[in-house]
Amino acid sequence: MSTLTRVGRTFRRTAIQAVPTVFGIVILNFFLLQLAPGDAADVMAGEAGSATVETMAALRQRFGLDNPLLVQLFNYLYNLAHFSLGFSPRYGMPVADLIGQRLPGTLLLMAVALAVAIVLGLALGSLMTVFAGRLPDRMLSVISLLFYSIPGFWIGLMLIVLFSVKLGWLPSGGSGTIGSNLTGLAGLWDKARYMILPALSLALFYVAIYARLTRAAMLEVQSQDYVRTAAAKGLPPAIITIRHVLRNALIPITTMAGMHVGGMLGGAVVVETVYSWPGLGRLAFEAVMGRDFTVLLGILLLSSLLVIVANATVDLLHAWLDPRVGVR
Amino acid sequence: MASTDFAAGDARSRRLHADARGPAAPPEPEAKSWSNLHAPDARSASAASVPIAVGGRALKVFLSNPNAMFGVVFLSLVVLAALLAPVLYPADPLSMVARPFLWPGQNPAFPLGTDSMGRDVLSGILHGARISLFVGLVATALGLGFGILVGAAAGYFGGWIDDLLVRLIEIFQTIPSFVLLVVMVAIAQPTAPVVTVAIAVITWPTVARLTRAEFRAIREKDFVMAARSLGYGHARIIFREILPNALPPLIVTSSVMVATAILMESALSFMGLGDPNVVSWGSMIGAGRELIRTAWYLTALPGLAIVFTVLALNLIGDGLNDALNPRFSQER
Numbered sequence: 299m300s301t302l303t304r305v306g307r308t309f310r311r312t313a314i315q316a317v318p319t320v321f322g323i324v325i326l327n328f329f330l331l332q333l334a335p336g337d338a339a340d341v342m343a344g345e346a347g348s349a350t351v352e353t354m355a356a357l358r359q360r361f362g363l364d365n366p367l368l369v370q371l372f373n374y375l376y377n378l379a380h381f382s383l384g385f386s387p388r389y390g391m392p393v394a395d396l397i398g399q400r401l402p403g404t405l406l407l408m409a410v411a412l413a414v415a416i417v418l419g420l421a422l423g424s425l426m427t428v429f430a431g432r433l434p435d436r437m438l439s440v441i442s443l444l445f446y447s448i449p450g451f452w453i454g455l456m457l458i459v460l461f462s463v464k465l466g467w468l469p470s471g472g473s474g475t476i477g478s479n480l481t482g483l484a485g486l487w488d489k490a491r492y493m494i495l496p497a498l499s500l501a502l503f504y505v506a507i508y509a510r511l512t513r514a515a516m517l518e519v520q521s522q523d524y525v526r527t528a529a530a531k532g533l534p535p536a537i538i539t540i541r542h543v544l545r546n547a548l549i550p551i552t553t554m555a556g557m558h559v560g561g562m563l564g565g566a567v568v569v570e571t572v573y574s575w576p577g578l579g580r581l582a583f584e585a586v587m588g589r590d591f592t593v594l595l596g597i598l599l600l601s602s603l604l605v606i607v608a609n610a611t612v613d614l615l616h617a618w619l620d621p622r623v624g625v626r
Numbered sequence: 627m628a629s630t631d632f633a634a635g636d637a638r639s640r641r642l643h644a645d646a647r648g649p650a651a652p653p654e655p656e657a658k659s660w661s662n663l664h665a666p667d668a669r670s671a672s673a674a675s676v677p678i679a680v681g682g683r684a685l686k687v688f689l690s691n692p693n694a695m696f697g698v699v700f701l702s703l704v705v706l707a708a709l710l711a712p713v714l715y716p717a718d719p720l721s722m723v724a725r726p727f728l729w730p731g732q733n734p735a736f737p738l739g740t741d742s743m744g745r746d747v748l749s750g751i752l753h754g755a756r757i758s759l760f761v762g763l764v765a766t767a768l769g770l771g772f773g774i775l776v777g778a779a780a781g782y783f784g785g786w787i788d789d790l791l792v793r794l795i796e797i798f799q800t801i802p803s804f805v806l807l808v809v810m811v812a813i814a815q816p817t818a819p820v821v822t823v824a825i826a827v828i829t830w831p832t833v834a835r836l837t838r839a840e841f842r843a844i845r846e847k848d849f850v851m852a853a854r855s856l857g858y859g860h861a862r863i864i865f866r867e868i869l870p871n872a873l874p875p876l877i878v879t880s881s882v883m884v885a886t887a888i889l890m891e892s893a894l895s896f897m898g899l900g901d902p903n904v905v906s907w908g909s910m911i912g913a914g915r916e917l918i919r920t921a922w923y924l925t926a927l928p929g930l931a932i933v934f935t936v937l938a939l940n941l942i943g944d945g946l947n948d949a950l951n952p953r954f955s956q957e958r
Contacts, residue, residue, distance in 0.1 A: 318793055319793070319796050319797055319800055322793065322794070322797040323797055323800065323801060326797065326801075330809060330810070330813060333813050333814075334813045335813070440693065443937060443940050443941065443944065444933070444937055446940055447885065447889075447933055447934075447936035447937040447940050448933050448936075449889050449892055449893060449896075449929070449932055449933070449936075450893075451893060451896050451911070452892075452911060452925070452929035452932065452933070455911070455915060455918055455925050455929070456925070456926065456929070458918060459918060459922045459925070459926075463918065463919050463922070560799075560800065560801070560802040560803065561802070561803070561804070563802040563804075563805060564802045564803055564804025564805055564807075565804070567804060567805060567808065567897075568804070568893050568896070568897065571897060572915075582805065582808060583897060586808060586812045586897070586898075586899065587898070589812070591812070591813065594808075594809050594812060595809065597805065598801065598802075598805050598806060598809050601801075601802045601805055602800055602801045602802065605800050605801070605802060606800055609800075
């Protein structure tokens with residue numbers, strides 16, 4: 299079976315599986331929106347400052363809010379099919395545009411955090427494997443458990459105290475120096491300086507997970523026959539560890555990384571509020587504070603879709619990399 | 627079907643062997659009556675042989691694990707703090723008691739200092755333990771209960787019930803859980819019960835998945851078949867026969883679930899979505915955050931309380947995993 303058919307097959311299976319999930323999420327979203335106190339007419343009346351009972355009724359009729367629930371659900375689905383998530387009176391723009399503006403910031407933060415987590419986790423996990431059962435392994439495993447127990451927002455604040463307040467090395471919030479027109483390398487460095495602390499706070503929890511996963515996966519691979527063969531033919535231990543053990547241990551780790559996209563989005567909500575990072579999480583926080591439920595549920599829906607896409611991508615990646623996957 | 631026939635035949639032949647050895651043993655009083663209702667062999671096979679023998683060993687392994695013991699000791703201290711808070715600090719922890727911004731150690735009457743409103747930090751941390759533990763334990767209990775019900779139904783019955791419930795689990799596992807939590811708490815009003823139920827809503831899918839996997843593995847075993855052939859009802863087989871054998875991984879998960887629930891509650895109240903009338907570690911950090919440049923101890927101290935409580939629970943979870951899992955890796 300060629301790589302292409304394998305990927306094609308996996309794609310078809312993933313797509314078929316995703317359809318009912320997406321539908322269920324949309325329905326759940328609709329009912330959560332119904333549960334939210336007040337409707338769009340209330341919000342608009344509130345923004346306008348005053349409204350009579352008649353104008354409220356007129357508003358409801360105009361936006362179809364007085365229709366039966368099923369008709370409203372149909373309208374909601376109809377709007378979604380046209381990529382319309384509703385309108386936010388607070389920001390004065392469609393929710394889809396609003397989310398589109400903020401999404402890149404969050405995706406960038408998540409990508410950097412994920413990369414940091416995987417690199418650090420692999421390094422720590424490899425160290426733990428090399429020293430398995432000895433003192434460094436035990437110490438590192440307690441440290442990784444400590445990382446696992448630290449709330450992201452708190453370590454974020456502590457990093458601000460150390461690196462921004464006491465040492466003054468790094469900025470405490472935002473995503474770039476305001477009013478600076480740095481370009482090229484200087485501009486990139488400026489952006490990176492603002493990225494370090496948020497990405498680190500978000501990554502720490504996942505460093506712990508990947509370190510433990512790497513350790514478990516590497517120990518399992520180490521007992522395989524081909525590792526013994528590699529040792530028997532005289533390869534140096536470092537090459538065995540990197541080329542033969544670590545590489546094969548990567549498969550479970552990429553699976554987990556795909557599953558962590560949803561969790562990272564949740565973590566980003568908190569970390570972005572700490573660092574006033576202009577992303578989806580910060581938008582969610584503002585929406586909560588303003589009780590702007592259209593925006594909040596738009597974020598919920600879009601982030602769920604993001605998770606589905608991420609999981610599908612990991613599946614496809616596996617089908618491409620690992621010949622055993624498509625056979626099932 | 628062929629495999630089940632084999633298994634049934636196997637069980638029958640063992641029964642025959644047992645009968646062959648029977649006369650040597652003193653006749654049991656039960657043996658006289660028709661044993662349909664008591665099913666002594668099935669009961670003893672399911673209940674007596676495995677868990678009790680392993681229980682002692684698991685406890686020994688757990689007790690000889692220094693990390694887990696540290697966790698147990700620290701967690702007991704937290705529980706003690708939560709219980710003693712109303713005795714040691716009967717006043718409302720949200721009331722002003724002293725000059726604001728006393729640093730820790732400045733005034734012996736307030737060992738951990740006071741915050742911007744002159745509230746005692748130590749009193750806040752002790753009272754905060756109450757809400758953290760309450761939310762953590764109750765949310766875990768609710769999540770476990772519902773997750774076990776769903777997972778047991780899916781794993782035991784299979785078929786379309788399984789398909790339907792797996793879809794439901796998948797939907798809840800796809801939605802980013804913290805975002806869903808924020809949405810739910812923002813829609814309902816942020817009170818302690820709402821936060822607790824909302825955390826349970828996002829944690830049950832993990833339990834359900836785990837329970838389903840265990841049930842699928844265990845329902846094929848001989849003792850379940852024996853129970854079924856004796857005409858036990860579904861409820862009895864699920865709760866009396868299968869569930870006790872599916873418990874070890876659930877016990878491990880539950881300690882990690884309490885830790886996660888405490889982290890979630892603190893993140894929510896940090897964002898201002900906690901109960902405004904109750905002092906919690908997260909809300910103390912949220913309040914201290916604006917003063918981080920001048921009085922960083924207001925953020926650091928409640929955070930340390932969270933870190934060590936959660937660490938203790940994770941250490942216990944690790945210890946339980948080491949103690950309970952070998953049996954599982956053998957049996958599968």
